[in-house]
Structure formats: structure tokens, C-alpha cells
Amino acid sequence: MNRHTTIPLIPRREKIMTLLLALGVGLLFVISTLSTGYNPLDFLLNMENFWDFIFQDILPPKIADWKTIGEGVLQTICMAVGASLVASVCSLVLAFLGSNTTAPWPPLKKIVRLVASVQRNIPSMIWTFLLIMSFGIGNLVGVLALLITTCGFLIRSFIETIDEVGNESLEAMEAVGAGRLTTITQVIVPACLPGFLSWLLYSLEVNIRSSTLVGAVGGGGIGLVMMGYIKQFRYHSAIGVILLIAAIVILVDMLTNFLRKKVLA
Amino acid sequence: MNSIATTAPAKMLATGSSQGKTRQEDLLRDGRGRIRTKDPSRDRTLHLFLLAFAILGVLALVGMKLDMEQLIQGVGEIPTAIGKLAELDFSQVDITFTSLLESVAVAILSTVYSMLGGMVLAVFLAKNLTPMRWISTLLSAAMTFLRAIPSIIWVLLVLVCVGFGPDAGIIGICIFSTSFFARSFAQCFEEVPQETLEALQAMGAGRVKIFFSAVLPSALTGVIAWTSISFESNFEASSVLGTVGAGGIGYVISNSFGRYAYGQAIVAIGMVLLFTYAMEMLFTFVKEKKARIG
Numbered sequence: 001m002n003r004h005t006t007i008p009l010i011p012r013r014e015k016i017m018t019l020l021l022a023l024g025v026g027l028l029f030v031i032s033t034l035s036t037g038y039n040p041l042d043f044l045l046n047m048e049n050f051w052d053f054i055f056q057d058i059l060p061p062k063i064a065d066w067k068t069i070g071e072g073v074l075q076t077i078c079m080a081v082g083a084s085l086v087a088s089v090c091s092l093v094l095a096f097l098g099s100n101t102t103a104p105w106p107p108l109k110k111i112v113r114l115v116a117s118v119q120r121n122i123p124s125m126i127w128t129f130l131l132i133m134s135f136g137i138g139n140l141v142g143v144l145a146l147l148i149t150t151c152g153f154l155i156r157s158f159i160e161t162i163d164e165v166g167n168e169s170l171e172a173m174e175a176v177g178a179g180r181l182t183t184i185t186q187v188i189v190p191a192c193l194p195g196f197l198s199w200l201l202y203s204l205e206v207n208i209r210s211s212t213l214v215g216a217v218g219g220g221g222i223g224l225v226m227m228g229y230i231k232q233f234r235y236h237s238a239i240g241v242i243l244l245i246a247a248i249v250i251l252v253d254m255l256t257n258f259l260r261k262k263v264l265a
Numbered sequence: 266m267n268s269i270a271t272t273a274p275a276k277m278l279a280t281g282s283s284q285g286k287t288r289q290e291d292l293l294r295d296g297r298g299r300i301r302t303k304d305p306s307r308d309r310t311l312h313l314f315l316l317a318f319a320i321l322g323v324l325a326l327v328g329m330k331l332d333m334e335q336l337i338q339g340v341g342e343i344p345t346a347i348g349k350l351a352e353l354d355f356s357q358v359d360i361t362f363t364s365l366l367e368s369v370a371v372a373i374l375s376t377v378y379s380m381l382g383g384m385v386l387a388v389f390l391a392k393n394l395t396p397m398r399w400i401s402t403l404l405s406a407a408m409t410f411l412r413a414i415p416s417i418i419w420v421l422l423v424l425v426c427v428g429f430g431p432d433a434g435i436i437g438i439c440i441f442s443t444s445f446f447a448r449s450f451a452q453c454f455e456e457v458p459q460e461t462l463e464a465l466q467a468m469g470a471g472r473v474k475i476f477f478s479a480v481l482p483s484a485l486t487g488v489i490a491w492t493s494i495s496f497e498s499n500f501e502a503s504s505v506l507g508t509v510g511a512g513g514i515g516y517v518i519s520n521s522f523g524r525y526a527y528g529q530a531i532v533a534i535g536m537v538l539l540f541t542y543a544m545e546m547l548f549t550f551v552k553e554k555k556a557r558i559g
Contacts, residue, residue: 018485029377032370036431040378043427043436053426078325085322121541125417125505125515126534129522134346135339140331193311200318209415216417217508217519227509230421242422246413253413263314 061240069241072215072222073248075139079214079221080207083146088200091116091151095158101170102162102184112155119152124210128217142219146211150203161195162188194264201256208252212245354528361517361533365540368513371431372500375438380492382439383446388476390447391454393462396472408444416441416502421509434511438502442495449495453487454480493548500544504537 032038043050063069096102098112122130127145135141165188173183215223222245229238386404388394395401420437427433457480465475481488507515514533521530 021489025377028373032373036367036370036374036435038374038431038435043432050426057425075329078329081322082325082329085319085326117542117545118538121538121545122534123501123505123537125508126518126537129508129518129530130346130350130534131339132522133349133527134342135335138332138335139329140335140339143326143329143331197311197314213415213417213505226418230425235425239422242414242418245415245418246410249413250409259314263310 057235059239060236061243062236063240063244068225069222069244072225072241073244076211076215076221076223077208077248079139079142079146079219080204080211083143083150083211084200084204084207087147087150087154087203088196090147091154091158092196094151094155095162096184098155099159099162101165102180102188104180113159116152116155116159119148120156121152122149124149124214125217128214128219132218137218137220139220142211142214142221145214145219146207149210150207153206154199154203157199158192158196161192161199164195165191198260198264201260205249205253205256208249349527350531352528353532354526355532357517357521357526357529358532361514361529361536364507364512364514364517365533365536367431368503368507368515369500369540371434371438371503371506371513372496374431375435375442375503376492376496376499378435379439379442379446379495382443383450384488386443386447387450387454390451392451393455393457393459394472394476394480404447408447411440411444412448414441416499417506417509420502420506420511424509424511429511431512434503434506434513437506437511438499441502442499445495446491449491450484450488453484453491456487457483490552493551497541497544497548500541504541 094112094116097104098109098116100109103109124145127148128141131141131144135144169187169191170183173187178186211219211221212223212226215221215225216227218224222241226238226241226245229235229241386408389396389400390404390408392398392401416438419440420434423437423440424433427436461479461483462475465479470478503513503515505515507513507517508519509515514537518530518533518537521527521533
């Protein structure tokens with residue numbers, strides 16, 4: 001068999017692209033390794049330190065104070081759910097102002113997208129620092145920080161969902177003389193609702209995770225409790241709280257997965 | 266997406282046709298004789314869920330006992346805060362830039378290491394590739410646990426036993442990210458059709474050969490997409506891990522806030538913002554280009 005008759009398994013162009021990509025990543029990897037001086041073997045060779053830490057300092061986990069921890073957990077969950085609700089309402093309105101198909105005024109579209117981009121590209125923990133400047137420490141800051149990042153994320157996702165609505169149905173509505181508001185309520189909302197809900201559930205999952213982190217830097221809730229234990233070197237109690245957080249995250253993931261199957265079937 | 270409103274009645278028609286003409290009429294027209302555009306049973310669960318979510322959300326907001334006075338006062342303070350932030354201070358910009366590079370390096374290293382680790386684990390995790398079913402089940406449980414704890418908390422734990430420096434950040438993020446990669450890669454691998462695998466098996470190809478010549482190429486798009494997502498979230502983690510005591514740009518930010526040097530903090534935050542924004546643009550560009558080729 002000569003060369004001309006073999007059909008390449010992978011298209012040449014794709015092969016070259018992939019190779020270039022791999023080379024680029026390899027280069028970045030080498031530069032980063034040199035600049036940080038990180039050697040993965042260091043950690044693997046010093047594992048006994050690590051095992052000592054796990055089996056002496058951490059295990060067994062201990063829940064020191066059920067009342068404080070229980071309140072913290074409740075606060076954290078409330079922060080996540082409340083922020084998701086307010087964020088979803090805000091971003092629904094803003095998404096209609098920012099989408100290509102429904103935007104009433106093109107410059108506004110650009111502004112909405114820019115704001116959303118700033119909101120989601122600054123991590124929620126940094127938002128917490130910024131908000132502490134004017135609001136002081138407390139769960140209010142936590143909710144606001146989550147609200148800001150969730151809004152940024154949901155606006156983009158909602159805009160994408162709205163933009164996916166087929167042009168045919170929009171044209172059909174236009175042809176029968178429907179106004180903008182009728183089009184939104186009769187075509188776009190029903191068609192986008194499953195997509196919206198799917199993103200909403202996802203944001204709920206993300207918020208449960210980040211509400212503990214936001215808490216750790218001053219947003220209240222279980223994160224603050226955990227950070228306190230770590231700072232006091234009470235690792236047994238800290239790991240108890242961390243395992244509790246893991247359990248909550250797993251439970252919420254299971255719940256959202258169940259809802260996805262049930263509601264979006 | 267617009268098909269939902271139109272296909273739902275059609276689907277009901279198909280199932281209803283066996284039950285006689287009256288049922289068909291019922292589904293086509295509502296009580297007032299108007300043509301239906303929605304599937305009432307599907308809408309009911311959706312509305313129920315929305316209602317439940319709204320009630321829970323309001324309860325959560327009320328139950329938190331948010332301090333309204335604090336909120337109003339804080340809103341009043343926002344202009345002052347912006348005024349403080351607006352006094353940009355570029356005196357520390359070189360240190361800030363070096364620490365941004367450190368954060369980027371940590372994100373790159375943790376993404377690469379965890380991608381390699383995740384790839385290996387995914388082979389054992391994917392139900393169609395794993396040599397033994399029980400390994401897959403066991404791994405899946407372990408991965409779920411590792412993924413449930415946010416990467417910053419892992420960094421905090423590793424920090425205690427490794428000490429300060431980029432190592433703690435890389436290892437901590439890796440723990441989370443590896444399990445994330447393992448799960449998502451396994452999903453990509455499971456999408457490879459069983460027929461392809463069987464055909465290659467019938468030709469006498471070994472497991473390793475099947476993986477590299479069939480599974481990996483067909484899952485490549487997914488692998489790249491997941492890697493870019495993971496890199497974004499790893500950078501987010503590495504940019505904030507300084508706020509809990511490790512290095513990188515997060516340390517500069519929290520340190521500036523601690524010293525009330527708001528002008529320096531906002532410069533550092535601006536750098537983080539610019540970098541993440543550039544990444545987002547780049548990945549969107551690659552995604553669109555990829556979509557045009559494929």
C-alpha cells in the first residue's frame with residue numbers, strides 16, 4: 001500500500017492544530033516549572049510528613065460545637081439560596097436587555113454585557129474584600145458578593161439561551177403582528193425556561209461551594225467558623241467542619257441532579 | 266430550542282391517538298376550544314419548581330436576619346469606597362505583576378498535572394474502558410468526595426503540612442482539579458460508541474492501542490473544552506488562595522487591603538480582571554473557530 005491510498009485517521013489540519021496546541025501547553029509548562037521551582041517529586045518523597053499530618057493532626061474529625069456549626073451551616077445555605085433567587089430575577093431582566101434578539105436599545109446591550117463580564121471575572125472572594133470596605137464584616141457581605149458573581153454568570157448564560165431561540169419562530173411572531181412584549185412572553189420565555197432552570201440549578205451548586213469560601217474571608221456562615229478553627233490550630237474540629245461541608249455539597253449536587261431529571265425531563 | 270412549544274402537543278398527539286378521537290381533541294384544544302401551544306403536565310412541574318424555589322429563596326433571605334440598617338448605611342458608603350479605590354497607586358506594580366505571573370504559573374502547572382492524572386483515572390473510571398467494574402465504582406465515590414471540597418480548602422489543608430510557597434497551591438488545586446478532570450474525561454470517553462471499541466477489539470487491538478487510536482481522538486474536542494474550563498477555575502482559585510495565607514496575587518490584594526492601601530489593591534484586582542477577561546476572549550475565539558472547522 002503506498003502513501004496516497006491511505007486515508008488519514010485524523011484530518012491533517014486537526015492533527016497540526018492539536019500538535020501546536022500541545023507544544024504551546026508544553027512550553028508554558030516548562031516556563032512555569034522554571035519560574036516556580038516546583039518539583040512534584042518533592043511532595044511524593046516527603047509523604048511521611050503528609051501521612052503524619054493526616055493521621056495525627058487531622059483524624060479523627062470532631063464536631064466541637066453543634067450549635068455554632070449548625071447555625072453556620074444554615075446561614076451558608078441561606079446565603080446561597082437567597083443569592084441565587086435575587087440573582088436569577090435580576091439577571092432575567094438584564095438578559096432581555098442584553099440579548100441580540102430582544103435588546104430594545106443596542107448601546108444598552110453592550111453595557112449589560114460589559115457589566116456582566118466585570119462581575120463574573122473578579123472572583124467572589126475579592127468581591128468580598130471590596131464590599132467589606134463599605135458594608136463591614138457580616139453575612140450581608142457574603143450574600144452581596146455571591147449575588148454579584150452569580151448575576152454576572154447568569155446574565156451571560158441567559159443571554160446565550162435567549163440567542164439560541166430560532167429565528168423562524170421570531171419571524172412567525174413578527175409576521176402575525178406581535179409586539180416585542182408578546183414575543184418575549186409567548187415565545188422566548190416558554191422556549192428558554194428549561195435552559196434557564198438548568199443554569200439556575202448549576203448556579204445554586206456553585207453558590208453552595210463559594211458561600212463557604214466567601215465566609216472564610218469575612219462573609220459569615222460556616223466558612224468563618226472553619227477559618228477560626230484553622231487559625232486556632234484546632235485541626236480536628238476544622239476537618240469535622242470540612243467533612244460537613246463536603247456532605248452538604250454532595251447532598252445539594254444529588255438534589256439538583258434529581259431535579260434536573262424530574263423537572264427538565 | 267423553540268421546538269419545545271410546538272413539538273409537545275405533537276408528541277401528545279402521537280401517544281393519544283390510540284385512545285380515541287375525543288382524547289386527541291382534548292389535547293389539541295383547551296377548555297375554551299383554543300388550540301393548545303403548551304404541554305400542561307410539563308408546565309405544572311416547572312411552575313411548581315419555580316414556586317418552591319421562590320418560597321425557599323424568600324425564606325432564606327428572611328431567615329438570615331440581614332441587617333437592613335447595615336445595607337442602607339453601606340450603600341451610602343459606596344461612593345466613599347469608590348473614591349478611595351480611585352486613587353490608583355502604581356508604586357508596587359512590579360511586585361504585583363510578578364505575583365500575577367506566579368498565580369498564572371500555579372494555575373498552569375496544576376492544570377497540566379491534574380489533566381495527566383485525571384486522564385489516567387478517567388480510563389479506570391469510564392464504564393466502557395475500565396478493566397473491572399468495582400474499580401470504577403470505588404473511584405467514582407472517591408472522586409465525588411474529593412470534588413465536594415472546594416480547592417481553596419484543599420490548599421488550606423496542604424498549606425499546613427507543606428508550608429508556604431507555590432507548592433501548597435499547586436498540590437491543593439491539583440487534588441480538586443484531578444477529580445474534576447477524571448469525572449469529565451470519563452464522561453467524554455463514555456460517549457465513544459461501543460461499536461467502535463468492539464470493532465477494534467475484534468481486530469485484535471489491545472487496550473492501550475484502542476485508547477490512543479480511537480478513544481482519545483474522538484474525545485479530543487471534549488478534552489480541550491474541559492481543560493479550558495478547568496484552567497479558568499484553577500486560575501480563579503490560584504488568584505484568591507493568597508487571601509487565605511498562600512502566595513500569588515491574592516496575597517498582594519489581601520495585604521493591600523490590610524494596609525488600607527486601596528489604590529494598590531485596585532491595581533492588582535484590575536490585573537486579575539484583565540487576565541481572566543483575556544482568557545475568556547481567547548477561549549471563546551478558539552471555540553468559535555473550532556465550531557467553524559468541525
